[in-house]
Amino acid sequence: MVIGVTGGVGSGKSTVLNFLRDGYRAQIIEEDQVARELMEPGGACYQAVTEAFGPEILAEDGQINRKELAALVFSDEAKRKQLNSLTHPLVEREVRRRIAAYDGLSVVETALPREAGLRCFCDTVWYVHVSDEIRIARLMQDRGYSREKCLQVMASQLSEEEFRSLSDVVIENGGAREETHQQIRDSYNIFLKQNRF
Numbered sequence: 001m002v003i004g005v006t007g008g009v010g011s012g013k014s015t016v017l018n019f020l021r022d023g024y025r026a027q028i029i030e031e032d033q034v035a036r037e038l039m040e041p042g043g044a045c046y047q048a049v050t051e052a053f054g055p056e057i058l059a060e061d062g063q064i065n066r067k068e069l070a071a072l073v074f075s076d077e078a079k080r081k082q083l084n085s086l087t088h089p090l091v092e093r094e095v096r097r098r099i100a101a102y103d104g105l106s107v108v109e110t111a112l113p114r115e116a117g118l119r120c121f122c123d124t125v126w127y128v129h130v131s132d133e134i135r136i137a138r139l140m141q142d143r144g145y146s147r148e149k150c151l152q153v154m155a156s157q158l159s160e161e162e163f164r165s166l167s168d169v170v171i172e173n174g175g176a177r178e179e180t181h182q183q184i185r186d187s188y189n190i191f192l193k194q195n196r197f
């Protein structure tokens with residue numbers, strides 16, 4: 001069984017993943033993390049990305065400077081799409097490999113469900129929703145993002161309506177964590193019942 005977890009930046013996807021990992025012994029596959037691994041020197045995306053974006057995105061030790069690359073792609077939609085086209089097919093291949101290799105519940109997390117083709121390999125897709133103001137406040141406080149950075153990343157992602165239309169379940173994460181945990185338990189049990197897994 002494969003659950004897709006999606007939602008905008010800072011909506012609380014990692015919080016949902018932690019609960020599924022601890023409570024249901026799920027294998028967690030974070031597409032951000034997979035992309036990061038593939039962009040390490042020697043990784044499957046490294047050469048293509050450094051050739052496409054040039055030496056200005058490289059740190060002295062040869063690693064890709066993620067801050068530089070983020071500044072480039074989040075201010076230029078064509079560049080963001082170019083980066084996506086270099087990374088997403090290889091990320092998806094690696095995600096599928098990990099799902100096939102694991103005998104149990106896999107949970108795939110992504111902020112980009114359409115670009116990542118999430119529906120194709122998930123049995124159910126859950127959207128983690130929080131109002132923009134709450135997620136901006138959480139990202140500024142917990143992750144040190146500026147308000148401007150939050151708005152820039154949010155502008156490059158799907159709208160709430162688009163996320164909803166791609167998802168089977170909406171998890172509301174604007175309240176206390178325990179309320180979110182209860183929605184996860186309920187959604188999981190309903191899905192098992194409906195699908196006889």
Ligand SMILES: CC(C)(COP(=O)(O)OP(=O)(O)OC[C@H]1O[C@@H](n2cnc3c(N)ncnc32)[C@H](O)[C@@H]1O)[C@@H](O)C(=O)NCCC(=O)NCCS
Binds near residue numbers: 073116
């Ligand atoms: C642009 C990069 C270098 C920024 O790295 P950085 O370490 O600063 O941030 P991190 O990877 O943790 O991403 C932070 C958040 O930005 C959002 N985000 C990341 N990539 C993208 C993208 N291509 N388009 C829109 N939003 C994105 C996500 O909500 C993510 O959680 C990095 O995100 C990247 O390489 N992105 C391309 C690969 C990708 O699309 N990954 C996401 C799913 S496959």
Ligand SMILES: Nc1ncnc2c1ncn2[C@@H]1O[C@H](COP(=O)(O)OP(=O)(O)OP(=O)(O)O)[C@@H](O)[C@H]1O
Binds near residue numbers: 007032142175
């Ligand atoms: N119910 C909650 N109450 C208070 N804070 C929360 C709650 N859920 C998440 N947070 C906090 O909000 C911030 C964003 O959550 P999280 O990192 O899970 O988001 P995310 O969707 O995984 O983000 P990204 O798209 O960047 O990976 C974190 O600092 C987290 O601790």
